[in-house]
Amino acid sequence: MSNKPKLSIGLPVYNGEKFIKAALDSLLAQTFADFELIISDNASTDQTEAICRGYAAQDQRIRYYRNQINLGCARNFNRVFDLSVGEYFKWAAYDDLHAPDFLIKCVEVLDHNPKVILSHSHVCFIDENGDFLENYNIQLKTDSPQPHERFHQLLSKHLCYQLYGVIRASGLRKVPPMGSYGTADGILLLRIGLLGEFYEIPEYLFFARSHSGQSLSMFFPNYHLLNQGKSPDNRRILPDLYAYALWFDSANKGKILLPHWRIVWEYMRSVWLFPLSLDQRLLCHISIYQQLQGNEYLLLKDLLKTPQIVFSLYKTANHS
Numbered sequence: 001m002s003n004k005p006k007l008s009i010g011l012p013v014y015n016g017e018k019f020i021k022a023a024l025d026s027l028l029a030q031t032f033a034d035f036e037l038i039i040s041d042n043a044s045t046d047q048t049e050a051i052c053r054g055y056a057a058q059d060q061r062i063r064y065y066r067n068q069i070n071l072g073c074a075r076n077f078n079r080v081f082d083l084s085v086g087e088y089f090k091w092a093a094y095d096d097l098h099a100p101d102f103l104i105k106c107v108e109v110l111d112h113n114p115k116v117i118l119s120h121s122h123v124c125f126i127d128e129n130g131d132f133l134e135n136y137n138i139q140l141k142t143d144s145p146q147p148h149e150r151f152h153q154l155l156s157k158h159l160c161y162q163l164y165g166v167i168r169a170s171g172l173r174k175v176p177p178m179g180s181y182g183t184a185d186g187i188l189l190l191r192i193g194l195l196g197e198f199y200e201i202p203e204y205l206f207f208a209r210s211h212s213g214q215s216l217s218m219f220f221p222n223y224h225l226l227n228q229g230k231s232p233d234n235r236r237i238l239p240d241l242y243a244y245a246l247w248f249d250s251a252n253k254g255k256i257l258l259p260h261w262r263i264v265w266e267y268m269r270s271v272w273l274f275p276l277s278l279d280q281r282l283l284c285h286i287s288i289y290q291q292l293q294g295n296e297y298l299l300l301k302d303l304l305k306t307p308q309i310v311f312s313l314y315k316t317a318n319h320s
Helices: 020-026 048-058 074-083 102-112 147-155 184-195 213-218 223-228 241-248 261-270 278-292 298-318
Strands: 009-012 034-039 061-064 088-091 116-126 130-134 166-168 197-209
Touching: 009 020, 009 074, 020 034, 034 048, 034 074, 048 061, 074 088, 074 147, 088 102, 102 116, 102 166, 102 197, 116 184, 147 184, 147 261, 223 241, 241 261, 241 278, 261 278, 261 298
Parallel strands: 009 034, 009 088, 034 061, 116 197
Antiparallel strands: 088 166, 116 130, 116 166
């Protein structure tokens, strides 16, 4: 592009015909207009392609791409960033909405504070019709100047909505792309947090839609209990990481995944990806140990599930 936009917005989508018009209208109605909008369609089988091509024909800021096959969520998320050219970057979901001043307020924060790598706002949940459900109450102290303190906060249970804020593209390029495993979005956010501070605008400018077709509803049906803080039983509010791994990358089907072991490994690997002092690394590892306490049974669960997967693969091979 001859004139690079200030901001790139990446919108990965698969079969989003029900909500994508509202999502696109919400982005095109922003008071901040210096952006490109990159849509990567993961081989949708509904009317998503026709809708997106129609919008692209009407607004030159929109670029539409279509994958020949469904790559899975993670690779499609990575693709829209790879195609971007802006100084700042934002992921957008096909079903969420934004207040008209969401972008301008996030951009202004980054423009005026070089220590901030990601700017986002308060979040509220809306239903399929766009009506208010409840506020998202999990607010983390990720504005600390200390990377180990931000790391500790981002290890706690949350729904990763900060990832839909505005991010410095230069910082995001220093982070490994989103992985193909459960909680890959949370790991990505954790690593961004090691590089810089987050700033949460104290206004409800982002509207996360709750509906039956979203990944949270399919693989984490009790996520609302996490937001409300009403469940004393930790096991009631755990996502299905095996199903999530397939959603993040369809190539995981039929593989032995050990998803909880993978998460622990990625936590530990994160601590050594970026320049930190020895004290900061040690404090990060202490936070990982604290996070694991009481959850050791999940690692055992992975090991017990492995023979079942091996037996299933053996049966499949013998019948083929």
